[in-house]
Amino acid sequence: MILVILVATVLIAAIISAISKDSIRIKTYTTLISSIITLWLSIRIALDVVTSSSHIITAIPYWISIDGLGALIVLLVSVVYFTASIFSIGYMKFDIASSSKLYYVNFNLFVFSMLIIPLIKEPNTVWIAVELTTLFSVLLVGFENTNAAIEAAWKYIVLTIMGAAIALLGFLILYWAARQAGVEHYTWSALLIAAPQMSPVLLKASFIFILVGFGAKIGLVPLHTWLPDAHSQAPSPVCALLSGVETTAILYVILRLLPIMSASLAIDVNTWLSIIGLISVGTAAFLLLQVKDYKRLFAFSTVEHMGIILVAFGLGGASAHIAAVLQMIGHTLTKSFAFYAAGSVLLIMGTRDIASVRNLIKKSPISGVALLLGGLAIAGAPPFVLFLSEFSIIKAGLSQGKYIIVGILVLFIAIAFFAIMNHVSRMVFGKDEKKSSEQIAPVTLPISTKITLGIAIIPIVIFGVYIPETLNKLIILAAAIVGGS
Amino acid sequence: MQTLQNTLPLITSLNALVGGLFMITAFGIVVTRQIRAGLKFFIFQSILLAASAFLLGIKPFSIDLLIVGVINLVTKVWLLPLLLRHMVKKEIYTRREITQVFNIPTSLIIALVLTILAYFFTLPWIETQTVLSIIHVNVPVGLAGLLLGAFTLIARREAVPQLLGLLAMENGAFFAGVAIAPDLPLIAELALAFDILMLTFVIGILTRTVNEHTGNTSVGSLAKLKEGVQK
């Protein structure tokens, strides 16, 4: 029941934003209230999943239910939904309010489509939910209605829908394999049980197609080209959703497939994941060195993190899986914060160009500090949660004796760290070369932006040093599901 | 070949004929010069998809597949062209030659290579199945349709042909789907149909916006966002 309420809340918010014609205020507060309710409900769901004996909540048998991994994704979506709703208030005030009619409708529908991915048990329907995330978010990407934004939106929809069509064939092949094995109720868990009887040829084919198809959606190299465009051109709160949670939510679908593939002995999933992940991390690390746009900087960092997560899952073993799940959490929380910080810089400076942002700490101390913290956090500096997770991944890899993979990974992470900190420190502390930029009238950040930055930083810092007991249990549950039990 | 002759020979060969025509329409979408002709090829392809669903639904009788065929006819043959004509009327009805990345014979040869690749990809999959001989045609043709649709995206620089490429990819996946997943839940089928209409709608909006911004719909020339280029 609670699952249905969760989804219904967001849907009602979308409907209200659609029918309230011109009142931006109603839309804003509806979305804010809905996000608070969603956050509360998802915490309840997470608690219920952790405390209940079966660790599963079912709303409709074979169709809608949730387990540890799903609860984690729902929780992450809700957290970013909440912070992005607050951030949107200030963003909307700054932006032209006339064209913003559809913003909140799409915003809520986008969150809705991401929330249903972990709830649905029937894989083909999950595919539809994934396609909906693209369709609802593409107009948000093109929201600013500049040439560049439209171009980004076009690349986004063409590449991801192309990926989705490839993945569709993968899902149909998976269904075929399940039919051959005599699966009655087609769900993730039924697939897991039937996996040893399914044809390895078909399983392998479906996994390749789904990995390639959804790899386009989570920005795996070489299908990543749309990602920096879309994630940099979208409005900052949307960037936080796209980069922070959309990737994680799609990754969830691939994670669902991992235990099924591992159950069939003929497929060496782990090696593939490691190789694909390393390619992504490496490409992103070198591209990070030469970015000219600070939102693209964070977007490439998303490609890097997705690669790291895949490598971590590819290492195999419970400790690596737990570290990878932690990395997912860290990525979501940190990346959304980083985009809020970038959004606040954009509000102050009015440009995305790294070279024309200098001496930020003097112009706007809050943005400067936020950008610096965001840069440190996504690069994986010590007090933050990503340091903890990346450290655990490396530790897990070393304890398994996979020195080559870990060695390459560490090298790439170091390059990425250097690249990010190089750009960020120059933006924050660098001396201003051009005097003309002084003429820009000082803009004060809206109060909502400051609140968002304040809220979003808390979990990043806290989880870096201390992970609450319940969350820890949830992480272990999620990792165990990916591990196949 | 023997089992094939024994089981429903007429339906099998009609279905294979539909498969062959399906591939021809996929080739047509890749190489046609007129946007309108491309749309007609797509409509014809969707009719063929429905025809395959009907043929496979007749025997062994499966009400699911018949409904799938009807859903296909309604959404792709009737609603989708209606929507497209409404949203990007000018694009479709202006008679002009659309630019291509490769010349037509090159495109055709690449497309043929992709089709042959599709056959070799699917050969081991088909061998997992022992009973149904009908999938011999549907699976490779479906994969070929998917690949040719993807190739259309590469070979075309215009908005509407790229949309047709995307839709052709989904058609390809469905063409394999009617053979390998005939009893998909109806909710999924309906949602898929809805999804395709949504896609057309969203791309229609985007195409209009592109047209407003650049004065044409040559999306291939949108290439401002790149690494290392100062804007």
Add this chain to the structure above:
Amino acid sequence: MSKYILFNVMQVLVVMAFSPLAMGVLNRLKEIVQSKRGPSIFQPYWDLLKLFRKDEVVPKESSWIFRFTPYIVFITPIFVTLLIPVLTDYPLFWAFMSDMVGAGFVLALGGFFAVLAAIDTANPYGAMGASRTRMVGFLAEPVFLIVFFTVSFVANSTIPYIVQQKWVISLSDFFEPSHILLLIAFIMLILAEKGRIPVDNPSGHFELAMIEESKDLEYSGSGAALMKWGGWMKFFVLMIIFLNVLFTPWGLASTLHWGAVLLAIPLVLFKIFIFILFLVFIESSLAKLRLFRISEFLSTAFVIAVIAMLTSIFQYGGK
């Protein structure tokens, strides 16, 4: 045995006698479709008669090839007629000599000499027409080959008498994709090979735009008559191959009786009449393609033929 030889000769006579008539009917029908009266359907006979009675003029610069060519152009379709099922569905006396590929080579030989002769005259239009004919020919050749490959793949043979049995025994075989798609490709080939619309306009009189006609511009008298007659017979033979081998091998004599064979003549002529109606429909509804679009027309035929082959491979899954 004597009947085998007799019937074989009769096939040749039928082809020789009725090929001008087929052309006359085609021309008349086209004019009628264009709301004109058109010439009599027997006009080609009068043309031949007139040409045979005239003197022949030979260009000074030309060599023996020019004088030799009309006979080759005239003989090659007759030779092919000996090989294919025109009236009977069993092989006749000379049918052992070659299969469909061989027949194709023999037909191509006539075309090759016609091209040589056109260049031989040193008339610039002749050479231009020759180069264009070769262009069409080069593009059509791979399609011919694929068609033959597919036929031999499906029927396990290229002997026309075996091929014609393959696709018509049951309805399901008739609807095989390899069959239907090959038919489409073959019609396109006939159009290209004989210079019909949309590849070439046979009734055009503008030398710069000609493809097929410009090759025999220099011929006169009996040479011109043989060239024309040979061309008509080639067209007739192609239609026979299409109808009696690939599309509708019905209505042929299956016994050695005189009656059965004689009855086959009107039936075959009726099939050809239907096909001519179809051709008229095509020629009246399409426009001639620009020269450089011909490659696309033929690559379409090529793709259709290849898909015909691929689908049949898909269908049998390598078994």
